Amino acid sequence: MKELGGTNGVSRRDFLRSGLVFGVGAQALASGYAAVPDVFARAVLAAKSAAVQNDKVLVMIQLGGGNDGLQTVIPISSSQYRDFRPQLSAAAAKAQPISKDVGLHENLKGIKTLFDAGKVAIVQGVGYTNPSFSHFDSIRVWETADPARRQQDGWLGSAIAKNYDSAGHPLVGCACGTTNVPGMLRDLQATLTVIDDVKTFGFQGGQNVEDVMGTLYKSTPGIYGALFDTAMTTVRDTVAQLRTSSAKYTPKGNYSDKVNLVYSSKNQLAAALQLAAELIVTGTGVKVLHVTLGGFDTHYTELNRHDALMNYLDSAITAFHEDLTAYGMADRVMIATWSEFGRRPKENASGGTDHGTASPIFLIGDGVKGGLYGETPNLAKLDQLGNLSYAVDFRAVYQEILASHLGVDAKEILGQSFDRVPFVKGQA
Amino acid sequence: MNEPAAKPVTKKRGLRRRHVLVGVGAAAGGLAITKALGLYNLPGQPSLPGQSQSPTVAGIDWISPLDKPEAQVAHLLRRATFGATPAEYQQSMKDGFKNTVDRLVETKAAEPPVLAGADDATQDKPIKPQDLISWWLDWMLRTPTPFAERMTFFWHGHFTSDFRKVNLQTPFIYWQNLTWRQMSLGNFHDIVYQVTIDPGMLRYLDLGTSTGKAPNENYSRELMELFTMGVGTFTEDDVRAGAKALSGWREPVTQAMYDALVKRAQAQGRPAPRNVTPDTVKTGVFEQQRAYVGGVKFLGDVRQWDTKSALEKILAQDSVAPFIVRKVLREFVTDQPSDDYVKRLADGFRKSRYDVKSLMRDVFMSPEFVAPANYRALVKSPTELMVHMAKALETPALAKAIGLAGQGMGQLPFDPPEVGGWPSNASWISSNNVLERVNFAQATLTGMAKIPAFNDAHTTHLDGVVSPATAQLLNSSPDDATRWLILLASPEFQLK
Numbered sequence: 073m074k075e076l077g078g079t080n081g082v083s084r085r086d087f088l089r090s091g092l093v094f095g096v097g098a099q100a101l102a103s104g105y106a107a108v109p110d111v112f113a114r115a116v117l118a119a120k121s122a123a124v125q126n127d128k129v130l131v132m133i134q135l136g137g138g139n140d141g142l143q144t145v146i147p148i149s150s151s152q153y154r155d156f157r158p159q160l161s162a163a164a165a166k167a168q169p170i171s172k173d174v175g176l177h178e179n180l181k182g183i184k185t186l187f188d189a190g191k192v193a194i195v196q197g198v199g200y201t202n203p204s205f206s207h208f209d210s211i212r213v214w215e216t217a218d219p220a221r222r223q224q225d226g227w228l229g230s231a232i233a234k235n236y237d238s239a240g241h242p243l244v245g246c247a248c249g250t251t252n253v254p255g256m257l258r259d260l261q262a263t264l265t266v267i268d269d270v271k272t273f274g275f276q277g278g279q280n281v282e283d284v285m286g287t288l289y290k291s292t293p294g295i296y297g298a299l300f301d302t303a304m305t306t307v308r309d310t311v312a313q314l315r316t317s318s319a320k321y322t323p324k325g326n327y328s329d330k331v332n333l334v335y336s337s338k339n340q341l342a343a344a345l346q347l348a349a350e351l352i353v354t355g356t357g358v359k360v361l362h363v364t365l366g367g368f369d370t371h372y373t374e375l376n377r378h379d380a381l382m383n384y385l386d387s388a389i390t391a392f393h394e395d396l397t398a399y400g401m402a403d404r405v406m407i408a409t410w411s412e413f414g415r416r417p418k419e420n421a422s423g424g425t426d427h428g429t430a431s432p433i434f435l436i437g438d439g440v441k442g443g444l445y446g447e448t449p450n451l452a453k454l455d456q457l458g459n460l461s462y463a464v465d466f467r468a469v470y471q472e473i474l475a476s477h478l479g480v481d482a483k484e485i486l487g488q489s490f491d492r493v494p495f496v497k498g499q500a
Numbered sequence: 501m502n503e504p505a506a507k508p509v510t511k512k513r514g515l516r517r518r519h520v521l522v523g524v525g526a527a528a529g530g531l532a533i534t535k536a537l538g539l540y541n542l543p544g545q546p547s548l549p550g551q552s553q554s555p556t557v558a559g560i561d562w563i564s565p566l567d568k569p570e571a572q573v574a575h576l577l578r579r580a581t582f583g584a585t586p587a588e589y590q591q592s593m594k595d596g597f598k599n600t601v602d603r604l605v606e607t608k609a610a611e612p613p614v615l616a617g618a619d620d621a622t623q624d625k626p627i628k629p630q631d632l633i634s635w636w637l638d639w640m641l642r643t644p645t646p647f648a649e650r651m652t653f654f655w656h657g658h659f660t661s662d663f664r665k666v667n668l669q670t671p672f673i674y675w676q677n678l679t680w681r682q683m684s685l686g687n688f689h690d691i692v693y694q695v696t697i698d699p700g701m702l703r704y705l706d707l708g709t710s711t712g713k714a715p716n717e718n719y720s721r722e723l724m725e726l727f728t729m730g731v732g733t734f735t736e737d738d739v740r741a742g743a744k745a746l747s748g749w750r751e752p753v754t755q756a757m758y759d760a761l762v763k764r765a766q767a768q769g770r771p772a773p774r775n776v777t778p779d780t781v782k783t784g785v786f787e788q789q790r791a792y793v794g795g796v797k798f799l800g801d802v803r804q805w806d807t808k809s810a811l812e813k814i815l816a817q818d819s820v821a822p823f824i825v826r827k828v829l830r831e832f833v834t835d836q837p838s839d840d841y842v843k844r845l846a847d848g849f850r851k852s853r854y855d856v857k858s859l860m861r862d863v864f865m866s867p868e869f870v871a872p873a874n875y876r877a878l879v880k881s882p883t884e885l886m887v888h889m890a891k892a893l894e895t896p897a898l899a900k901a902i903g904l905a906g907q908g909m910g911q912l913p914f915d916p917p918e919v920g921g922w923p924s925n926a927s928w929i930s931s932n933n934v935l936e937r938v939n940f941a942q943a944t945l946t947g948m949a950k951i952p953a954f955n956d957a958h959t960t961h962l963d964g965v966v967s968p969a970t971a972q973l974l975n976s977s978p979d980d981a982t983r984w985l986i987l988l989a990s991p992e993f994q995l996k
Contacts, residue, residue, distance in 0.1 A: 136918070205721065205739070206731050208920055242931075251910030252923060253930050266932040268908055273932070276939040277946070285938055285989065290969045292991045293560045294876050299929045300991040306931040369919070371706045371718040421714025422706050427721070457736050 118241035118357050120234075126479050128439075129352055129405045131361045131392075132228070132256060133341070135385070137369030138207065139411035141431030142449070143378050145194060148175045152451035156417045160375055160425070170194075173448050179382035182390025183434070190442035191393075191402075192434060193495035195469055197446045199430035199462025203413060207369070207427075210412040215255035217467050217486055227470055227485055228360050229259025235480045236359060238263040242306040243313055243356045247363070249344025254362045263302055265310050270347050274311050282308060317354030323391075324398035335391045341365040342388035349392055353399045359478070368411060372422035385409075389436060403438040406477050406496075408469070417451055418458055429455075430462035433469055439477065441497045468493050562965055564872035571963045572597045572870050578996040579832050579878065580604055580864060581646035583888030588646075589960050601864045605857050609648030609681045612639035618674040622760035627668040629914070630903060636677060636913050638899035640887050651684040651860070652677070653883065654831055656913065657921035659695045659727060661704035663914045670757060673914060675782050676700035688824065688854035692728065692811050697784040699751050705919070708751045708784060712792030715743035726920055728814050730823040734799065741798040745805035748791025752779035815854070821846035825859070832863055834877045835925045841868055876995040879925045882909035882933070884996070886940060889988050892961055894952055898944065905943075909936045929994075941988035945981055954980040954987075962992045 119125040143160060146167040147153045154161040167175030168184045174196075176184050186192045200219045204210040213219050217227035225233075232238050232245045245257050246265040257264045267273050275282040289304035291297070323335060323346060335342035344363035351358045365384060370377050389407060396402040414431030430449060447463035455461055468490035474482035476496035483489055565571035573592045577584040581604070584592065592600040615635045621627045643649045659680070666673045676698050683691045695701055696719075702708030705723075710716035720742030724734045753761075758778035765772050779785055786807070795802050799813050814820065825846045829837035845862050852858040868874060880888065883906060890898040906912045910933060911922055945951060958964055958974060966974070970990045977983040987993055 205736060206725050207918065209731050251908065251930065251932050252927050266930040268932045272908065273935065276942045281942055284973060288969055288973055288986060288990055292967055294562045296879060296926060296929060296995065297991065299926060300934065300994070303929050303931045303934040307935045310931060371716055372709060420716045421711050422709040422716050426717040
């Protein structure tokens with residue numbers, strides 16, 4: 073396997089470092105670097121082998137707390153749905169039909185437009201055997217892609233470690249709008265970046281403090297030593313990267329009501345996706361991004377709360393897609409949602425729903441072959457706990473993302489093969 | 501293994517290197533920076549020795565100083581409290597390790613001052629989140645009973661609730677904090693009962709709206725999974741049965757909340773609500789007509805349950821003691837306690853009939869607590885880190901700044917990311933968090949009118965055990981402000 077470290081064999085890190093040390097030279101070097109015609113060249117350069125060189129980017133959106141699939145892709149023609157959910161089924165009348173059986177939540181207006189344009193794949197009934205009803209346990213299953221709970225590494229962390237030189241290019245995998253590394257990206261062999269807020273991502277005290285910290289976090293002893301040193305190196309690389317790229321990005325899209333887009337400042341997911349867009353369009357070499365929208369654990373007064381969540385999700389994704397389209401990059405970026413479980417078909421006394429099983433996954437992008445996949449949940453045939461049966465193993469969706477979108481060896485990461493869910497264009 | 505005794509930073513010998521960093525401070529150009537990075541090549545021995553082992557060998561560990569009494573005391577204060585001021589440190593040195601453990605464990609939690617207006621919070625006069633957060637952080641900084649406060653914070657992460665869902669239009673989350681403090685060193689039986697009927701918890705995990713007819717499973721599940729027994733120790737049927745067994749509680753209504761309801765009704769021309777009356781209790785209110793009637797099979801037994809009997813049934817499970825002990829050990833001793841260690845302390849915990857005080861005494865007095873392998877084996881949470889910084893700098897007016905910075909580091913009191921509370925140890929080390937931690941140290945020092953003398957802060961706070969890089973930088977620092985920055989931002993100070 074040929075090592076493709078970076079420009080002329082210099083890794084991104086060495087390159088940035090040399091830029092830093094030589095002060096004025098850094099700017100010249102960095103501007104030269106930024107002048108590479110294809111801003112995706114950097115992502116290509118992070119590839120460990122020619123086979124995984126491409127310009128594709130993956131953005132995972134976590135719907136934290138367990139998204140209610142039946143209120144998202146609503147079974148509008150089901151009488152059981154109304155029986156199970158006397159309050160929540162009010163959403164059915166307002167839903168936007170996409171087939172004779174199901175409709176998108178009324179607030180998913182932008183996603184509906186994208187669906188009509190063939191850019192949204194919805195895989196229904198995604199889950200796994202012997203599902204866990206614990207948030208943490210089920211999150212771990214989804215993060216490690218291992219219902220047997222033997223794996224420690226995240227499936228995307230593992231994909232990064234095996235396919236890209238993340239130490240030389242720490243922005244290959246990045247979590248935006250959060251403070252800690254999400255489990256999906258975690259892997260002892262991978263270097264990951266976390267950026268909560270790009271505006272404050274820099275050293276107070278400037279270059280002097282940065283240099284001192286670079287010296288301070290060196291060969292740190294102890295079990296956490298390497299983690300600390302790597303984190304500091306990653307900070308410095310990222311700061312250098314943002315310095316060379318931040319001036320080149322302004323959000324471009326125009327969203328729905330023609331308000332000049334703009335990712336809503338009141339929507340944390342939108343802020344995180346705006347940062348993701350900045351990292352993508354300025355060519356930082358990012359391949360895999362992770363962002364989170366929380367609040368889906370709707371045990372009470374779900375109707376209003378879920379309405380608001382759908383609105384956040386829709387406006388953030390729509391703004392992001394518009395922005396990427398304006399930059400001509402929407403065909404390279406795939407958005408994929410995930411949530412640890414769906415919710416119980418029968419609503420509870422608090423006007424909410426308890427932990428359930430299968431739920432739908434959304435895949436969005438110009439490279440997506442739009443439409444409905446999987447099976448509409450059958451409310452007439454619940455399991456003995458009153459939950460939905462799943463139709464598609466979540467790892468089959470991962471497999472398609474890995475193999476058909478990122479172009480990496482999926483079996484190496486998932487350990488086995490699954491029936492295809494062919495939601496990527498040009499991949500039969 | 502011989503550990504080089506740490507000496508105070510001698511100023512004379514550090515002089516030459518000091519000049520170099522002054523140069524860096526003055527010039528922003530590349531040349532000076534190159535010089536700063538070239539520090540290692542300067543002639544002369546650093547006056548503060550770093551670890552004697554070669555830093556180039558991967559996987560070397562800190563040289564534990566825990567065979568020395570003074571290091572044991574400092575280790576205890578870092579873990580059992582939020583770090584110590586120089587005065588607190590001196591006092592504990594005088595008392596010795598065992599007497600300090602006794603004092604910490606036996607002293608009842610001191611009550612914080614009243615948060616003005618919190619008891620009368622309503623829709624019209626909600627508590628401001630920043631006021632609530634600063635109020636608690638301020639008490640962490642000032643309390644005369646820092647161990648009880650540390651335990652309050654531990655229980656806040658364990659039996660967690662957030663101000664977003666509980667919301668601040670009631671006094672509930674404020675009351676919860678007062679309750680958690682009062683019960684912090686109590687008996688686990690009482691603790692679990694108080695947690696179950698706590699108004700903030702009734703709202704946070706929905707037990708307050710659960711009824712026998714339509715039970716809400718949220719509290720039943722998390723009570724067993726996160727609070728007492730652990731995942732995989734119960735069935736889905738137990739979750740459903742537990743929800744029935746625990747049903748019947750509602751939130752209390754304060755006089756102020758009631759008055760606000762009446763006022764609102766009048767303003768809207770509606771009659772005053774007739775089915776609501778003000779309560780006098782600060783706990784949930786049990787209403788038999790809302791409870792489940794009939795026998796259910798819960799954790800193996802079929803009977804008519806009430807809240808107390810259901811909780812006792814849970815606490816009788818074998819899984820409870822090891823589950824709680826493991827969590828405590830991961831917070832206070834090591835990220836990976838051995839099964840034997842957990843079992844030994846769990847046996848003691850059971851024997852004491854779940855006495856938290858004696859559990860914590862057992863933890864601190866266990867040989868594992870001061871074992872070399874467990875030296876710097878834990879990572880300070882953002883709150884611990886910042887409170888320790890403020891105490892080290894003897895600048896207690898930092899509550900507001902800590903509250904503001906906490907969010908960017910992933911920890912804001914009263915605002916856990918999820919029902920499982922906060923992550924721990926290695927999870928705190930991300931690129932974002934390391935940067936934010938360094939920036940907080942820098943911002944705090946920049947904002948101080950007068951920075952205290954450094955003296956032997958590296959001994960008080962780091963036991964004199966530092967990496968070669970830290971030693972080098974401390975020795976070459978031009979002034980105390982720079983020394984403090986190195987110390988507070990160092991990897992050593994992030995650990996406990």
